[in-house]
Amino acid sequence: IRPPYSMDKMMExxxxxxxxxxxxxxxxxxHKYYDFGSVRDPDNWVIRWSLWHVFRYGxxxxxx
Numbered sequence: 262i263r264p265p266y267s268m269d270k271m272m273e274x275x276x277x278x279x280x281x282x283x284x285x286x287x288x289x290x291x292h293k294y295y296d297f298g299s300v301r302d303p304d305n306w307v308i309r310w311s312l313w314h315v316f317r318y319g320x321x322x323x324x325x
Contacts, residue, residue, distance in 0.1 A: 268316045276312065283308045 268276070284305060287295060298307025 266316055268313050276309070277304065279312065280305055280308045283311075 284292075284295060295305055295307050298305040298310075
């Protein structure tokens with residue numbers, strides 16, 4: 262995969278693994294927010310949305 266990256270080019274298994282990693286390595290403070298998105302463990306819509314948002318708009322949050 263070449264830049265620019267997008268969520269639709271990522272394998273679901275890779276996305277799911279990163280959701281697990283985000284959950285596993287999050288700080289206690291961050292877990293408070295992730296708890297809002299726990300639909301089924303270990304999947305989390307808050308983390309998925311965060312990943313989508315970074316892929317969509319970039320980490321600088323500037324729209325093109």
